[in-house]
Amino acid sequence: MRVLMFGWEYPPAISGGLGTACHGISTGLVARGTDLVFILPRLDGREPDEGVYLRSASGTPVSQELKKAVAAAHSHVGDRLNLRPVPSRLTPYGSQGFTNPLKLPAAGTSGEISHLHGGYHDDLMEEIYRYADAASAIAVEEHRRRPADLIHAHDWMTFPAAIAASEVTGLPFVAHLHATEFDRCGEHGYDKIYAIEKNGLQAADHVIAVSERTRQMAITRYGVNPDKISVVYNGVSPLAHKPISSVPPLMQEEKRVLFMGRITWQKGPGFFVDAARLVLDQMPDVRFIMAGSGDLLKAMIERAAALRIGSRFHFTGFLRGEEIQHMYAISSLYVMPSVSEPFGITPLEALQCGIPILLSRQCGCAEVLPGARSMDYWDVRGMAGHILELLGNPGEAARSLALCQEELKALTWERAVDGILNAYEHV
Amino acid sequence: MPSICFYFEVHQPFRLHRFNFLDIGSGRSYSDVPQDRAVMEKVAEKCYRPMNALLLELIQAHGGKFKFTFSLTGTVIDQFSMYAPDVLESFQALARTGCVEFLDETDSHSISALFSEEEFRDQVSRHRRRMEELFGQSPKAFRNTELIYSDAVARMVENLGYETMLTEGADHILRGRSPRHVYAPADCQKLKLLLKSYSLSDDIAFRFSNRSWPAWPLNADTYAGWLSRLQGNGDVIGLFMDYETFGEHQWADTGIFEFMRALPGKVLALPDFDFLTVSEAAARYPVREVINVPAPISWADAERDLSAWMGNDMQKDALEALYACRPLVQELDDPDTSRTWRRLQTSDHFYYMSTKCASDGDVHQYFTPYGTPYDAYTNFMNVIADFRLRLQYTLRQRAGSARNDALPHVSLTEPL
Numbered sequence: 001m002r003v004l005m006f007g008w009e010y011p012p013a014i015s016g017g018l019g020t021a022c023h024g025i026s027t028g029l030v031a032r033g034t035d036l037v038f039i040l041p042r043l044d045g046r047e048p049d050e051g052v053y054l055r056s057a058s059g060t061p062v063s064q065e066l067k068k069a070v071a072a073a074h075s076h077v078g079d080r081l082n083l084r085p086v087p088s089r090l091t092p093y094g095s096q097g098f099t100n101p102l103k104l105p106a107a108g109t110s111g112e113i114s115h116l117h118g119g120y121h122d123d124l125m126e127e128i129y130r131y132a133d134a135a136s137a138i139a140v141e142e143h144r145r146r147p148a149d150l151i152h153a154h155d156w157m158t159f160p161a162a163i164a165a166s167e168v169t170g171l172p173f174v175a176h177l178h179a180t181e182f183d184r185c186g187e188h189g190y191d192k193i194y195a196i197e198k199n200g201l202q203a204a205d206h207v208i209a210v211s212e213r214t215r216q217m218a219i220t221r222y223g224v225n226p227d228k229i230s231v232v233y234n235g236v237s238p239l240a241h242k243p244i245s246s247v248p249p250l251m252q253e254e255k256r257v258l259f260m261g262r263i264t265w266q267k268g269p270g271f272f273v274d275a276a277r278l279v280l281d282q283m284p285d286v287r288f289i290m291a292g293s294g295d296l297l298k299a300m301i302e303r304a305a306a307l308r309i310g311s312r313f314h315f316t317g318f319l320r321g322e323e324i325q326h327m328y329a330i331s332s333l334y335v336m337p338s339v340s341e342p343f344g345i346t347p348l349e350a351l352q353c354g355i356p357i358l359l360s361r362q363c364g365c366a367e368v369l370p371g372a373r374s375m376d377y378w379d380v381r382g383m384a385g386h387i388l389e390l391l392g393n394p395g396e397a398a399r400s401l402a403l404c405q406e407e408l409k410a411l412t413w414e415r416a417v418d419g420i421l422n423a424y425e426h427v
Numbered sequence: 428m429p430s431i432c433f434y435f436e437v438h439q440p441f442r443l444h445r446f447n448f449l450d451i452g453s454g455r456s457y458s459d460v461p462q463d464r465a466v467m468e469k470v471a472e473k474c475y476r477p478m479n480a481l482l483l484e485l486i487q488a489h490g491g492k493f494k495f496t497f498s499l500t501g502t503v504i505d506q507f508s509m510y511a512p513d514v515l516e517s518f519q520a521l522a523r524t525g526c527v528e529f530l531d532e533t534d535s536h537s538i539s540a541l542f543s544e545e546e547f548r549d550q551v552s553r554h555r556r557r558m559e560e561l562f563g564q565s566p567k568a569f570r571n572t573e574l575i576y577s578d579a580v581a582r583m584v585e586n587l588g589y590e591t592m593l594t595e596g597a598d599h600i601l602r603g604r605s606p607r608h609v610y611a612p613a614d615c616q617k618l619k620l621l622l623k624s625y626s627l628s629d630d631i632a633f634r635f636s637n638r639s640w641p642a643w644p645l646n647a648d649t650y651a652g653w654l655s656r657l658q659g660n661g662d663v664i665g666l667f668m669d670y671e672t673f674g675e676h677q678w679a680d681t682g683i684f685e686f687m688r689a690l691p692g693k694v695l696a697l698p699d700f701d702f703l704t705v706s707e708a709a710a711r712y713p714v715r716e717v718i719n720v721p722a723p724i725s726w727a728d729a730e731r732d733l734s735a736w737m738g739n740d741m742q743k744d745a746l747e748a749l750y751a752c753r754p755l756v757q758e759l760d761d762p763d764t765s766r767t768w769r770r771l772q773t774s775d776h777f778y779y780m781s782t783k784c785a786s787d788g789d790v791h792q793y794f795t796p797y798g799t800p801y802d803a804y805t806n807f808m809n810v811i812a813d814f815r816l817r818l819q820y821t822l823r824q825r826a827g828s829a830r831n832d833a834l835p836h837v838s839l840t841e842p843l
């Protein structure tokens with residue numbers, strides 16, 4: 001099995017769960033003997049060397065001929081999708097494609113060199129199309145070098161690339177749905193991103209959703225044929241070593257409740273701040289930590305100040321590497337109050353570090369962690385009640401932790417890779 | 428006979444370094460010593476040394492007719508002692524001329540007058556002792572931090588025995604009256620009030636180097652001309668400003684030193700003009716009227732109110748959390764802890780948290796060591812969290828109920 005994988009994030013340069021998942025999936029596939037080429041917008045040179053063949057789209061020469069082919073593919077797929085609202089590809093190997101690798105357009109020893117930043121920034125929208133050109137060129141080159149079996153693309157940033165590369169090479173395309181615009185922004189998403197997601201999901205030969213919740217989202221919001229969606233839950237990589245909890249001396253007699261993630265609408269940080277006020281009314285010696293950064297950070301700081309809890313509610317900014325493990329390790333409880341979480345890997349990491357978790361029912365991972373306490377994200381009183389019970393009743397916290405840790409044993413990337421290989425069978 | 432009252436405020440805060448969540452309860456200190464030292468060395472070189480030398484020269488040149496008033500905060504005095512002792516000596520040399528009056532204020536440049544009269548009195552008496560020790564003066568005049576003033580603050584100041592107090596000549600308290608008279612606070616028996624003539628003060632302090640200002644470049648002749656037109660129109664012209672105006676806010680290349688070198692001669696050449704210290708002016712001129720100030724005012728920002736320090740929830744939360752520590756500080760009654768507590772009260776910490784935009788936001792941004800007001804707040808709250816934990820721990824330890832081994836390496840000595 002040879003897979004050309006398109007992704008936007010890879011450790012250590014990650015902004016969230018997407019990069020972590022891409023890492024777990026690709027190392028898992030390689031361990032299973034898959035011949036994998038992982039194409040990123042750019043490499044920053046600090047990526048781990050674990051047998052995954054990483055290639056940078058940035059710096060790739062793209063011929064005029066290929067550019068034209070990519071543009072034609074986009075317009076062709078766009079036309080096709082507009083004509084048929086719920087299409088499934090009737091000719092999976094695409095009559096428009098170049099089924100014989102020897103007839104592929106010249107990808108690139110000459111031509112314009114594409115430069116990409118990677119990450120997320122103001123000209124992301126333009127960059128994903130430059131990525132589409134360059135990633136297609138790499139796909140053509142790799143497919144010519146050794147024929148590949150399929151293209152596997154992670155989230156909307158890589159869908160235009162996958163559509164084009166699939167059309168140009170004739171390879172089938174599996175879309176992996178880690179998050180949708182509805183998860184990130186609710187009803188106020190960006191319609192252009194929605195259109196890219198919809199085109200990608202409908203053009204894909206098969207879709208992998210990270211939870212049943214996300215599968216339903218693909219069906220109801222994007223009109224994807226239910227028969228072509230597999231649910232594959234994410235996993236978590238085993239810890240190299242369990243982090244040592246080193247709580248500063250004067251904080252040892254207090255309990256600490258952790259929120260860690262992007263401070264954005266999707267993650268429900270405001271509900272956490274409000275719940276903190278209710279908890280502190282009952283249990284004044286608790287400390288709350290909001291780790292991460294995002295567009296709502298200032299609003300959350302102001303909210304904590306307005307509630308007069310700033311001396312018990314702390315903001316750490318964006319954490320990386322060992323700081324993250326350390327923060328889990330010194331916490332008494334991890335809360336994920338997401339408004340819409342397709343899966344949510346961080347609660348799994350918290351469990352690995354031995355701390356109990358509290359989830360919103362809108363988290364996909366709650367489907368596989370029934371031992372975890374949960375409430376609806378908007379139920380601030382319920383959230384405060386759970387926090388008070390778990391902090392005030394160590395026996396109950398330990399019981400919930402033990403159940404979750406048992407469930408965690410099944411949540412490995414090996415199992416996720418089984419699911420992915422099964423999904424590949426559909427194309 | 429109009430008198431010019433120059434009053435210069437001399438202040439530097441003790442700044443906090445980055446104090447992260449994981450520093451809470453770890454025993455780490457708060458004070459950004461390298462930054463404080465660097466700022467002091469820079470400002471001493473650009474402002475304190477050259478300006479003190481110039482003022483001494485002017486006093487000598489004019490045979491004692493050039494007079495003015497200083498107020499030095501306790502925090503700047505501490506920093507002079509640590510980083511620039513020669514500057515402190517040059518202030519003492521100015522004191523010995525007899526032409527310089529030193530005011531009292533809260534020792535740590537705090538806004539304690541708004542939170543705790545007891546704390547306010549402690550800080551003022553601490554400052555009074557310093558003035559006696561350093562400059563051989565027992566101040567009879569008072570300026571509250573940032574010229575914060577209200578009827579209630581005036582009563583507290585009168586009860587402390589002061590005869591004169593300074594505040595802002597804010598339009599909304601004057602209501603058409605001139606700032607150039609001596610006034611009396613409401614509900615006080617003896618205390619007199621001298622007001623800042625903010626327009627003439629800000630011409631020097633803020634507008635001097637502004638090239639889009641029609642009066643730029645301002646010279647001493649022009650300025651003395653403006654003063655001369657006030658002849659017969661008021662008794663006292665209060666030119667109150669930060670001392671760091673000279674050489675620091677207005678750099679030497681703006682011509683600010685040449686301006687000040689020339690100004691006393693130009694003013695003294697005007698018929699009937701002279702220079703007085705604030706207490707001399709208050710003694711010479713009659714009280715014009717009573718001024719009512721029920722809501723506090725200050726000299727900061729366009730609003731001239733408390734919004735520079737207490738304008739948003741971050742500032743209010745920080746101040747409430749800080750003053751909530753007072754009973755514990757009192758109970759512990761430890762000199763080092765009390766000093767840290769006072770230094771945390773310095774108004775600059777709250778000024779950095781201001782979220783005002785427009786022109787005043789620029790002024791806040793000029794002074795802040797933080798990237799944003801949000802950083803200033805979250806950092807301060809980490810420090811307050813730590814300070815409170817230290818207080819509680821030390822009190823428990825003293826009561827014999829804390830494990831002594833919990834803190835092998837935490838020392839409360841000089842955390843700030």
